[in-house]
Amino acid sequence: MGLRKELDTSLSQELTAIKSAGRYRFLRNIETAQSPRVTLDGREVVLMCSNNYLGLANHPRLTEAAKKAIDCYGTSASASRLVSGTMTLHKKLEEAIAKFKGTETALIFNCGYMANVGIISSLLGPGDVAFSDELNHASIIDGCRLSRAKVVVFPHKDMNALENLLRNEKGRRRMILVDGVFSMDGDIAPLPEMVELAEKYGAWIMVDEAHATGVLGERGAGTVEYFGLTKRVPIQMGTLGKALGGFGAYIAGSKILREYLINKARSFIFTTALPPADMAVALEAIRLMQEEPERRQRLHHNVKIFVDGLSSMGFDVTNQGTAVVPVIIGPEDKTMQMSEMLLKHGVFVAGIRPPTVPPGTSRLRVTLMATHTEEDLSLALDAFAQAGKELGLI
Numbered sequence: 039m040g041l042r043k044e045l046d047t048s049l050s051q052e053l054t055a056i057k058s059a060g061r062y063r064f065l066r067n068i069e070t071a072q073s074p075r076v077t078l079d080g081r082e083v084v085l086m087c088s089n090n091y092l093g094l095a096n097h098p099r100l101t102e103a104a105k106k107a108i109d110c111y112g113t114s115a116s117a118s119r120l121v122s123g124t125m126t127l128h129k130k131l132e133e134a135i136a137k138f139k140g141t142e143t144a145l146i147f148n149c150g151y152m153a154n155v156g157i158i159s160s161l162l163g164p165g166d167v168a169f170s171d172e173l174n175h176a177s178i179i180d181g182c183r184l185s186r187a188k189v190v191v192f193p194h195k196d197m198n199a200l201e202n203l204l205r206n207e208k209g210r211r212r213m214i215l216v217d218g219v220f221s222m223d224g225d226i227a228p229l230p231e232m233v234e235l236a237e238k239y240g241a242w243i244m245v246d247e248a249h250a251t252g253v254l255g256e257r258g259a260g261t262v263e264y265f266g267l268t269k270r271v272p273i274q275m276g277t278l279g280k281a282l283g284g285f286g287a288y289i290a291g292s293k294i295l296r297e298y299l300i301n302k303a304r305s306f307i308f309t310t311a312l313p314p315a316d317m318a319v320a321l322e323a324i325r326l327m328q329e330e331p332e333r334r335q336r337l338h339h340n341v342k343i344f345v346d347g348l349s350s351m352g353f354d355v356t357n358q359g360t361a362v363v364p365v366i367i368g369p370e371d372k373t374m375q376m377s378e379m380l381l382k383h384g385v386f387v388a389g390i391r392p393p394t395v396p397p398g399t400s401r402l403r404v405t406l407m408a409t410h411t412e413e414d415l416s417l418a419l420d421a422f423a424q425a426g427k428e429l430g431l432i
């Protein structure tokens with residue numbers, strides 16, 4: 039047997055096991071931009087699972103900014119920022135992010151995954167302790183693993199448990215890690231209590247604002263702004279690829295933190311920097327978001343309509359005013375059936391299964407956009423009603 043054959047045989051055995059567990063993943067083909075209506079495998083459907091919360095991902099001002107940046111600065115940063123890649127736009131974008139977040143400085147990473155992996159693994163090492171909510175994003179989990187620090191996981195938002203752990207788990211450096219808005223549940227972290235505990239026990243705290251940026255807070259700066267904690271949270275991390283309609287990520291914090299990460303974060307040091315077009319898009323998105331706060335209001339309005347609609351049909355939904363509305367189904371197979379059924383009725387919502395969420399909590403993770411029209415929403419609600427009845431869920 040040739041090497042390739044051996045490899046394929048071994049891998050396909052595992053794929054068969056994944057399939058029989060109902061956890062098989064495959065890619066669907068979207069032929070249009072990430073707007074409320076997309077062409078999916080040749081058919082027009084309502085898109086209800088994109089993180090393009092403010093509808094900026096194909097806004098003419100952003101696409102224009104990208105084109106201009108390419109004309110002006112080319113298509114690539116061509117090296118790590120420490121080698122030859124720090125360009126004017128990196129500096130401009132970092133200044134804009136710091137201003138937006140209310141921090142001294144910011145530092146761009148190539149994506150949120152790389153930011154979390156780089157930040158956590160450079161701030162913590164052997165002998166240190168990471169305190170991590172059980173529903174934190176996979177990139178935080180992977181950052182913890184890579185750091186080789188001791189990782190203590192506390193039950194979701196359980197502040198008594200966190201306090202006990204902070205009291206008992208000693209280490210050289212200690213850091214609490216939390217999603218501001220939890221990506222698969224859409225609920226908000228109890229940041230005021232967490233910051234209180236961090237201060238009381240002398241631990242650092244990092245908040246991941248991936249799903250809160252553009253959505254929560256007076257200016258859409260995220261959960262830290264929402265709770266008025268800008269001065270007390272030393273590390274804010276976020277992405278440019280969700281509500282901001284672009285690609286990339288950042289940390290926002292002190293000058294020293296930035297300087298430290300430039301020297302220590304391997305996912306910053308050993309990678310080609312974000313290209314000009316992505317930075318121009320993010321700069322324009324931050325501007326546009328400030329000029330048009332009504333986008334955020336529209337998003338919240340759409341969330342309310344959708345949540346009220348689903349609740350009145352008898353679906354089990356909760357929402358705290360974020361763009362993420364989880365509809366918990368439970369078993370993997372039923373979740374995927376529901377997703378298929380919704381697609382038949384013209385609505386695309388991907389099913390979310392373990393290991394992304396805990397076993398037995400598979401769900402349809404509905405996300406709303408500011409640009410969904412009333413017609414989009416009523417079509418989607420009708421689809422949920424029909425599919426839910428066909429599967430005996432409501």
Ligand SMILES: *Cc1c(COP(=O)(O)O)cnc(C)c1O
Pocket residue numbers: 148149150151152154175177217221246248249277278279286287
């Ligand atoms: C999406 C997400 C990330 C990763 O960000 P990318 O820029 O997409 O790599 C990190 N943390 C959370 C909570 C996320 O939802």
